[in-house]
Amino acid sequence: MKTFYSEAHRGHAGHFELAGGRLVPCFEKPVRAEYVRARVEEVGLGPVLAPKSWSLDAAARVHDAGYLDFLGRAWDMWAAEGNHTTALAMTWPVRGLRNDIVPTSIEAMLGYYSMDAGAGFMPGTYAAIRGSLDCALTAAECVAGGEAAAFALCRPPGHHAGSAFMGGYCFINNASVAAQWLRDNGAARVAILDVDYHHGNGTQEIFYARGDVLVCNIHGDPNTEYPFFLGHVDETGTGAGEGANANYPLPFGTDFESWGAALDHACGRIEAFGADVVVVSLGVDTFERDPISHFKLTSADYPKIGARIAKLGRPTLFVFEGGYAVDEIGINAVGVLTGFEG
Numbered sequence: 001m002k003t004f005y006s007e008a009h010r011g012h013a014g015h016f017e018l019a020g021g022r023l024v025p026c027f028e029k030p031v032r033a034e035y036v037r038a039r040v041e042e043v044g045l046g047p048v049l050a051p052k053s054w055s056l057d058a059a060a061r062v063h064d065a066g067y068l069d070f071l072g073r074a075w076d077m078w079a080a081e082g083n084h085t086t087a088l089a090m091t092w093p094v095r096g097l098r099n100d101i102v103p104t105s106i107e108a109m110l111g112y113y114s115m116d117a118g119a120g121f122m123p124g125t126y127a128a129i130r131g132s133l134d135c136a137l138t139a140a141e142c143v144a145g146g147e148a149a150a151f152a153l154c155r156p157p158g159h160h161a162g163s164a165f166m167g168g169y170c171f172i173n174n175a176s177v178a179a180q181w182l183r184d185n186g187a188a189r190v191a192i193l194d195v196d197y198h199h200g201n202g203t204q205e206i207f208y209a210r211g212d213v214l215v216c217n218i219h220g221d222p223n224t225e226y227p228f229f230l231g232h233v234d235e236t237g238t239g240a241g242e243g244a245n246a247n248y249p250l251p252f253g254t255d256f257e258s259w260g261a262a263l264d265h266a267c268g269r270i271e272a273f274g275a276d277v278v279v280v281s282l283g284v285d286t287f288e289r290d291p292i293s294h295f296k297l298t299s300a301d302y303p304k305i306g307a308r309i310a311k312l313g314r315p316t317l318f319v320f321e322g323g324y325a326v327d328e329i330g331i332n333a334v335g336v337l338t339g340f341e342g
């Protein structure tokens, strides 16, 4: 299968993130995408191609216009105030404060348009966001055009980004934009299967009231794991979307035996739904040695994930999300893809 990769990601290289009360070097760093690309080439998965350039029209189908405008202006506004290091949110309009004020100062905008301080801007961040989006859409176009599968090697990732907020290293929800683009270009029913260790709260928020896009999420139990405030089993969709959202929260220490059972159940849901195309939010932070996660999947498990997804027998778009065990990230992510190809 084809891989779409944009070099623009390299300019998104933050200094620090907050973890455990400390500023620590960012886990979500450029070398992640380089290791995955190197592994794609090493195993001969197929060509690694630069994506086409896309306008924001497809993104605007799932994201708020004011939010997209903010993403494009954030670094310049931050730098104009004399700042030189990562632009991070610090103040949020939480319950009890007014939520109707759309702010115009950069510090307030960073809080208004985010769920945490985990999506920081650097000078090259916006170009990276656009390159990541370009990869998702170009790969979606391949799948719509009849290819069995394509891999969008997106960086930054996307699944924590909602219609009007960033967070968790994510800015534009690449998988959601691609899913909507597929809906707008011939697919009547789209399933999103999110196998990243963290719940894809942004994806769930975007499609929660929609019956035409099934969202299935397998993830660390939000009672004990980020993003904490979404991802429980009783979140099954609303209105026309009732029954089109499925969450599989699993405890710390989960290995492939129970993780694979959840995958099997989710695949049954996708079959029953009758998806015309499957979008996989492919995170590999379920790995036993991931530095920020608590599942116990091994490198030998990832090809089994791909093989199970292939059994669905549907056109499949793989969109890269998280995974921070840099030494094994390529083996694990590409393991899913080679397992898919059989």
Ligand code: Q9C
Binding pocket: 018, 019, 020, 118, 157, 158, 159, 160, 168, 169, 170, 196, 198, 226, 283, 285, 292, 321, 322, 323
């Ligand atoms: N001690 C994705 O995997 N919390 N995002 C990090 C580190 C945020 C993960 C805490 C994790 C976000 C795309």
Ligand code: ZN
Binding pocket: 196, 197, 198, 283, 285, 321, 322, 323
């Ligand atoms: Zn993750």
